[in-house]
Amino acid sequence: MDKTPQFNIEETFCEYLSKYYRGSNNPASSKTLEAVFHVKGSEIRRIVNSLRSKGEPICSDYDGYFYADNQHEINATIAQLTSRIQKIAKARDGLVNRTGKDD
Numbered sequence: 001m002d003k004t005p006q007f008n009i010e011e012t013f014c015e016y017l018s019k020y021y022r023g024s025n026n027p028a029s030s031k032t033l034e035a036v037f038h039v040k041g042s043e044i045r046r047i048v049n050s051l052r053s054k055g056e057p058i059c060s061d062y063d064g065y066f067y068a069d070n071q072h073e074i075n076a077t078i079a080q081l082t083s084r085i086q087k088i089a090k091a092r093d094g095l096v097n098r099t100g101k102d103d
Contacts, residue, residue, distance in 0.1 A: 013037060013047050014056050017067040024073050027064030 016036070021028040030041050037044070048065060051058045057068035059077040068074045 009037060009039075010047055010050055014051055014058070014067075017058060017065060021064075021066045023069035024059065024061060024066055024076070027061060027066045029064040033065065 013033075017028065020026075030044050033044050034041055039047075044065075048058050048060070057074050059066055059068045059073050060080070061076070066073075068077070
């Protein structure tokens with residue numbers, strides 16, 4: 001039986017952001033996180049999405065990702081996500097209207 005400790009990338013990622021990139025004034029770029037964790041940007045986004053879905057206050061802005069220091073930072077990220085949802089829905093609706101199908 002393999003007794004090697006299991007590496008939990010999500011837990012490690014969350015701890016890393018919390019320790020080294022706390023607050024909107026100290027973001028980590030995706031490129032930095034990709035280099036530290038040896039993964040692609042798509043994997044960083046997957047990790048962030050999973051952690052957010054579990055309630056971890058992982059925030060982001062134009063400059064990168066950070067662990068929230070306060071509710072204002074969380075609210076700003078919620079607003080950013082809401083805006084993206086609305087834009088995606090508008091694009092989807094345009095395609096649905098073009099084809100007349102909603103399947």
